[in-house]
Amino acid sequence: MLSVRNLSKSFSGPRSKSVLRDISFELEAGDYVAVMGESGIGKSTLLNLLAGLDRPDSGQVLFDGVELNSLDDDAATRIRRKHMGFVFQAFHILPYLTVAQNVALPLALNGIGNKPMRRRVGALLESVKLGPRELSGGEMQRVAIARALVHKPRLVFADEPTGNLDPESAGEVLALLRECVKGEGAAGILVTHSAAASKTADRTYVLTQTGLKAQGQAGAGRQADRRRGVRDRRRSPRS
Ligand SMILES: Nc1ncnc2c1ncn2[C@@H]1O[C@H](COP(=O)(O)OP(=O)(O)O)[C@@H](O)[C@H]1O
Numbered sequence: 001m002l003s004v005r006n007l008s009k010s011f012s013g014p015r016s017k018s019v020l021r022d023i024s025f026e027l028e029a030g031d032y033v034a035v036m037g038e039s040g041i042g043k044s045t046l047l048n049l050l051a052g053l054d055r056p057d058s059g060q061v062l063f064d065g066v067e068l069n070s071l072d073d074d075a076a077t078r079i080r081r082k083h084m085g086f087v088f089q090a091f092h093i094l095p096y097l098t099v100a101q102n103v104a105l106p107l108a109l110n111g112i113g114n115k116p117m118r119r120r121v122g123a124l125l126e127s128v129k130l131g132p133r134e135l136s137g138g139e140m141q142r143v144a145i146a147r148a149l150v151h152k153p154r155l156v157f158a159d160e161p162t163g164n165l166d167p168e169s170a171g172e173v174l175a176l177l178r179e180c181v182k183g184e185g186a187a188g189i190l191v192t193h194s195a196a197a198s199k200t201a202d203r204t205y206v207l208t209q210t211g212l213k214a215q216g217q218a219g220a221g222r223q224a225d226r227r228r229g230v231r232d233r234r235r236s237p238r239s
């Protein structure tokens with residue numbers, strides 16, 4: 001579904017630097033992977049390139065065989081709006097909207113009518129175990145998870161989603177994120193500097209200055225799957 005080929009990116013300017021070097025990897029439908037790397041290494045830069053929000057210096061990002069870099073901004077925006085969901089460290093919940101209105105945003109952008117919108121928003125708020133009221137950080141992130149999934153994206157990006165949370169809420173949010181992404185049949189890329197957080201993914205890539213490498217150990221669940229030869233289970237059918 002997502003094919004990343006020899007991606008490189010540097011930033012010019014007074015402190016010009018090469019951030020991503022020759023990054024390649026494949027993501028299949030239903031995959032849930034982590035990209036782990038220290039702060040400032042280029043994780044957010046990578047997500048921006050994968051989502052077509054920024055352009056690489058060289059290399060390609062193919063989403064369903066379409067090279068994002070070949071699209072104009074409007075076409076890239078349409079793909080993002082329809083097929084991608086985002087969860088950010090800073091929540092980005094809009095305070096002047098209700099919880100339900102926040103979750104409904106991607107549907108409104110996709111022109112979905114009121115009635116199906118209400119039904120879908122209600123279902124997602126139920127998935128993240130929330131009702132409408134004052135929100136803690138963990139609860140705001142649960143709203144963000146519902147919003148990231150409400151339009152049935154095929155790919156969900158989560159950029160340090162627990163960076164602003166206490167450890168207990170972080171654990172809950174990570175478990176919920178995985179459960180919801182898998183439950184909706186979407187693929188997910190979780191970006192984090194935390195080894196503990198990356199363990200919630202099926203497999204982990206480590207981003208360093210020399211590039212992106214698959215981490216030796218697969219997640220426990222996935223390893224067991226592989227031993228039994230189970231592969232297609234994660235390709236859940238999409239409605
Ligand atoms: N628009 C930009 N212009 C110049 N430098 C940037 C820009 N965006 C990010 N950087 C630099 O690229 C490096 C990687 O940033 P980032 O992708 O945000 O790292 P991470 O998300 O892993 O913390 C940092 O040194 C950052 O300062």
Ligand SMILES: [Mg+2]
Binds near residue numbers: 043044045159160
């Ligand atoms: Mg970042």
